[in-house]
Amino acid sequence: MALTRRALPLLPLLAVPHVARANFPDRPVTMIVPYAPGGSADVMARVIAPEMARLLGQPVVVELRPGAGGHVGGAYVANSARADGYTIILGSVSKATGPSLQSLNYDPVQGLTPLGGIGTTPVMMVVSPDSPHRSVTSVIAEARAKPGEITYGSSGLGTGSHLAGELLAAATGTQLLHVPYRGSGAVYPDLISQRLTFLMDAMGSSAGQVRAGSVRALGVSSLERSPIFPEVPTIQEQGVPGYEFSLWLGFFVRSGTPADAFVRLEAAHRAAMATAIVQERLRQTSAIAIPTDAAGFAAYFRADVARWAELVRRGSVKRIEGG
Structure with a gap:
């Protein structure tokens, strides 16, 4: 089942071994949505969360941490959440644009590891x-x-x-x-x-x-x-030849997540994406498929990071002052 709870104050990261239990997960998994309630990311999360919960055998808790274009939640996962597989984050294009466009207090490329794509609309x-x-x-x-x-x-x-x-x-x-x-x-x-x-x-x-x-x-x-x-x-x-823009959504975990937990989460994500209810929601939003496997989504993400870096270098898009 999908649950919702208020974001708790940030707590200091406790030192824990980067080893997953053999029966991962043995408690609820938190799905961070770093955007405001009611938006496309929140809506999609609430369709995917119960499907992943059913496949993982544990609740998947949708937790909203909006702010700074998705970077408040991104910084929380990359800097504060334990790298144990029990926290995943639903990210969007701002994870690819941030390194080139803004001064951030975390590194989306090094601090987060792509888990699997959802789609681009x-x-x-x-x-x-x-x-x-x-x-x-x-x-x-x-x-x-x-x-x-x-x-x-x-x-x-x-x-x-x-x-x-x-x-x-x-x-x-x-x-x-x-x-x-x-x-x-x-x-x-x-x-x-x-x-x-x-x-x-x-x-x-x-x-x-x-x-x-x-x-x-x-x-x-x-x-x-x-x-x-x-x-x-x-x-x-x-009258705007060649104009094209799309918003992708995909899941990430904190870098350093144990391999066995990562593999289990990736499998649950890919299976959830194949369900009829998720596919119908994607169809309703005119979404185009992107890689749902971790390796394919990682390549997709890196390519988008490079594309935005080039747009900034050419001056097509300016850096965000104060961001």
């Missing part, structure tokens, strides 16, 4: 249903006419919704004003009331808002139209 540009904008082209035209006046919200500095906007500004040569929030759910009230111009939100959390008529979708960030929203054109179709 595009984002949608959404606006208020009362917005005068009916296309991405319209938003870009106004941004060019009014530099620095077009606003977009995000889940926080360094999150996918922030980076999608940064890439759009770079690709169109426009100046967009970024307004960070604590999670995408907090953006919607201001977006709907038109205090913000647009939001680039993961399809997992934006799809429901679009279907409910709370917001209007103007474009998707994939190179091809989404099969679940075929009527929504891609951003590249609307």
